[in-house]
Amino acid sequence: MQQQTQIDENKVLEEKEAERLAKPALKVQGLEKSFFRFGSGKFAVKDISFTLERGYMLGLIGRNGAGKSTLLRLILQSLPRKKGTLQIAGYDVTTHATEAKKLVGYVGEDFYFLTKETLKENGKVLAMFYPEFSMDRYLELLGRFELGAEKLAGQLSKGENTKAQLAFALAHKPELLLLDEPTGGRDPVVRREFLYVLQSELMDERMSIIFSTHITEDLDKVADYVAMMEKGRLLFYETKDELLERLTGENGERLSLKQLMVKLCREGEKK
Amino acid sequence: MNRYIKAEFELFKRQKGNLIIGGCVLFVFIMLLLLSGVGGSGYCAYITIVGYMAYLFFNIAFYLSPASYWQNRKKVVVTTEQLVLTLGESKRTYVKNKLFFYVVQYLVMVALIAVMQIPAALIAGETYSVWGFFLEVEVLTAIVFLSFFVMFVIPANAYLLAIPGWCGFCGGFVGGYFSVIADLPKEEAFEGFLWKALFGIVVGVLSIAYRYIRTIIEERGGLWRKEIATGEE
Numbered sequence: 001m002q003q004q005t006q007i008d009e010n011k012v013l014e015e016k017e018a019e020r021l022a023k024p025a026l027k028v029q030g031l032e033k034s035f036f037r038f039g040s041g042k043f044a045v046k047d048i049s050f051t052l053e054r055g056y057m058l059g060l061i062g063r064n065g066a067g068k069s070t071l072l073r074l075i076l077q078s079l080p081r082k083k084g085t086l087q088i089a090g091y092d093v094t095t096h097a098t099e100a101k102k103l104v105g106y107v108g109e110d111f112y113f114l115t116k117e118t119l120k121e122n123g124k125v126l127a128m129f130y131p132e133f134s135m136d137r138y139l140e141l142l143g144r145f146e147l148g149a150e151k152l153a154g155q156l157s158k159g160e161n162t163k164a165q166l167a168f169a170l171a172h173k174p175e176l177l178l179l180d181e182p183t184g185g186r187d188p189v190v191r192r193e194f195l196y197v198l199q200s201e202l203m204d205e206r207m208s209i210i211f212s213t214h215i216t217e218d219l220d221k222v223a224d225y226v227a228m229m230e231k232g233r234l235l236f237y238e239t240k241d242e243l244l245e246r247l248t249g250e251n252g253e254r255l256s257l258k259q260l261m262v263k264l265c266r267e268g269e270k271k
Numbered sequence: 272m273n274r275y276i277k278a279e280f281e282l283f284k285r286q287k288g289n290l291i292i293g294g295c296v297l298f299v300f301i302m303l304l305l306l307s308g309v310g311g312s313g314y315c316a317y318i319t320i321v322g323y324m325a326y327l328f329f330n331i332a333f334y335l336s337p338a339s340y341w342q343n344r345k346k347v348v349v350t351t352e353q354l355v356l357t358l359g360e361s362k363r364t365y366v367k368n369k370l371f372f373y374v375v376q377y378l379v380m381v382a383l384i385a386v387m388q389i390p391a392a393l394i395a396g397e398t399y400s401v402w403g404f405f406l407e408v409e410v411l412t413a414i415v416f417l418s419f420f421v422m423f424v425i426p427a428n429a430y431l432l433a434i435p436g437w438c439g440f441c442g443g444f445v446g447g448y449f450s451v452i453a454d455l456p457k458e459e460a461f462e463g464f465l466w467k468a469l470f471g472i473v474v475g476v477l478s479i480a481y482r483y484i485r486t487i488i489e490e491r492g493g494l495w496r497k498e499i500a501t502g503e504e
Contacts, residue, residue, distance in 0.1 A: 077362065080362070080489030094491045097362070097490055098359075098361045098363075101360065101361050102359040104359070112339075112340065112349045112353070112354045114336075114337045116285075117285070117337070125281050125285070126278075128274060128277055128278035128281060129274075129275065129278050129358040130359045
């Protein structure tokens with residue numbers, strides 16, 4: 001009898017999990033945030049809405065101060081939002097903040113490793129925040145990136161830091177990976193390696209990635225969707241191919257993402 | 272034990288510099304407590320302030336994480352809040368754990384004062400001083416809970432950490448000082464202690480409630496929650 005109840009409970013849990021996995025990796029509606037920035041006055045992220053399905057990569061472009069990092073921090077919930085709703089990997093963050101957070105991975109320019117500890121020790125300590133963290137996977141990825149697990153985090157170069165962060169983020173099995181300018185200032189070898197790992201991670205169609213960057217060449221290679229932010233608003237959000245098809249140059253020629261971004265920024269300035 | 276409490280405690284343990292200073296001040300406090308039976312009520316009130324300094328250093332260790340990075344040739348020490356929110360912890364859990372740590376620290380200090388009255392009485396050749404215990408706990412309560420008030424109302428900022436510490440210190444010092452100079456009969460003084468401690472606790476509880484409600488509102492994304500439009504689902 002007890003066994004039957006256990007089997008039924010497991011079945012219900014499995015069904016719930018399957019239902020959750022069928023939902024998009026991220027659903028954002030009416031997201032807003034305003035705050036005061038010293039030197040440049042009031043800044044606001046206004047009315048951001050979009051949905052990112054599982055297994056896709058969204059490239060987030062826009063110039064400095066457009067609100068890309070703010071948007072990522074709002075999704076990560078390290079900044080409180082003023083308005084709007086967020087659904088991460090099937091969890092509404094209002095009611096399931098903890099469940100949603102453990103499924104988000106973050107790689108940023110200034111990630112916070114414990115500087116005086118080795119990468120292995122960092123893995124041990126920071127892993128306590130993630131129930132699904134796999135130490136084996138973390139060490140395997142560090143090895144793949146040719147990073148010594150006994151190296152002190154404070155001695156890492158920028159490129160190594162990015163790789164270590166990615167190894168950590170992937171080791172806790174996120175369903176949404178947020179990348180905030182991860183390839184900025186990194187050499188081409190690091191960037192290529194980084195993009196290769198990301199592409200292979202997308203294969204299982206469980207995880208989605210938001211990749212915020214200025215280096216649009218990286219997105220040319222890997223992004224499925226492209227979104228552009230300008231003055232805190234989302235100018236567009238569509239598939240890369242459709243976008244490049246729709247927006248052409250003055251003589252009808254096909255533009256690269258870089259040319260497209262410059263064009264849209266100039267048009268914005270004229271307005 | 273809650274997984275996040277364990278994880279945060281692990282970060283706390285790695286703030287060695289502040290923990291060593293806090294430990295040294297705590298040691299001085301314990302030594303001073305030993306002499307509280309000999310020193311009289313004024314002495315009792317003042318030494319509690321040393322105890323508060325220890326409490327403050329342990330809180331700095333809790334407030335700042337062992338993570339840092341360089342920005343424009345300047346070392347930026349990341350707060351524990353920034354770190355854990357970047358990792359897999361929600362703000363509500365963080366605020367709950369922070370309160371848990373504060374309360375545990377406060378109770379440990381109270382227990383320490385209560386226990387140290389025993390050797391203090393032996394050294395002074397007297398019986399256990401309930402009077403001394405109440406006086407010290409009253410000053411500690413006023414300082415700690417007034418610190419709560421400012422700490423929770425001010426938005427989280429590493430540079431502002433000194434302000435709540437200073438305000439709590441002043442509030443408690445003034446409270447302790449008036450307890451000493453009033454020279455009231457013991458019954459009246461006891462009543463005064465209770466009122467001041469109660470005031471500190473009420474202010475502390477209100478600020479905790481304020482912070483907690485504010486956190487919930489932040490997590491909800493505004494005071495009134497809009498239901499997520501599920502479309503076809």
